Amino acid sequence: AxxxxxxxxxxxxxxxxxxxxxxxxSSSYSPSLFWxxxxxxxxxxxxxxxxxxxxxxxxxxxxxxxxxxSETSFHLTKPSAxxxxxxxxxxxxxxxxxxxxxxxGAGTRLAVHP
Amino acid sequence: xxxxxxxxxxxxxxxxxxxxLRCSPKSxxxxxxxxxxxxxxxxxxxxxxxxxxxxxxxxFPDRFSGHQFPNYSxxxxxxxxxxxxxxxxLCASRRDRNPLTDTQYFGPGTRLTVL
Numbered sequence: 001a002x003x004x005x006x007x008x009x010x011x012x013x014x015x016x017x018x019x020x021x022x023x024x025x026s027s028s029y030s031p032s033l034f035w036x037x038x039x040x041x042x043x044x045x046x047x048x049x050x051x052x053x054x055x056x057x058x059x060x061x062x063x064x065x066x067x068x069x070s071e072t073s074f075h076l077t078k079p080s081a082x083x084x085x086x087x088x089x090x091x092x093x094x095x096x097x098x099x100x101x102x103x104x105g106a107g108t109r110l111a112v113h114p
Numbered sequence: 115x116x117x118x119x120x121x122x123x124x125x126x127x128x129x130x131x132x133x134x135l136r137c138s139p140k141s142x143x144x145x146x147x148x149x150x151x152x153x154x155x156x157x158x159x160x161x162x163x164x165x166x167x168x169x170x171x172x173x174f175p176d177r178f179s180g181h182q183f184p185n186y187s188x189x190x191x192x193x194x195x196x197x198x199x200x201x202x203x204l205c206a207s208r209r210d211r212n213p214l215t216d217t218q219y220f221g222p223g224t225r226l227t228v229l
Contacts, residue, residue, distance in 0.1 A: 044204065090156055099164070099170050102157075102206075104158070
């Protein structure tokens with residue numbers, strides 16, 4: 001069975017400093033992995049997805065993630081945080097044995113301070 | 115191009131009542147999934163509809179049921195509401211062309227409060 005573990009429930013950074021949100025996955029297959037962002041009182045927005053192509057995936061708003069099979073990790077990074085990045089971030093794996101049912105991590109709340 | 119839309123935005127019910135939530139998928143999408151997001155948690159898969167049939171279901175009781183219409187829109191019904199059903203209910207849609215890679219797009223959700 002597939003699963004994801006987000007290693008930090010809260011991350012706090014200063015504006016202009018790098019962001020690192022950590023995610024480990026478990027999958028019997030070559031996984032499809034995603035990062036979604038949820039701003040307060042808003043729906044989920046796809047940041048980026050990995051589907052067995054390039055291991056370094058670039059997404060929207062300057063975010064990127066690197067798929068590391070040896071470490072079973074898919075960490076999300078951004079070189080310089082902006083105040084508008086403050087939100088909840090979810091690491092997600094697709095259920096390979098089904099119809100793309102999405103399995104979410106518990107989420108990481110990112111706070112950005114001036 | 116309108117994205118995924120959901121109605122209503124907010125809903126307050128009392129225990130034992132029944133509720134119906136609605137979802138219109140993104141244009142061109144034929145597959146609709148429903149997720150429940152309890153406060154402080156990640157979304158949990160409820161079920162998925164394709165060609166007007168439920169084809170996959172998560173670990174939710176039979177009190178949760180759904181429907182998909184010929185225009186691909188969908189409803190989520192919850193009977194005999196419990197306090198624990200209070201959550202944000204999210205609808206997601208995609209095309210079924212390539213289930214493992216086609217992106218799922220989410221609606222803004224319906225916030226259900228059960229008193």
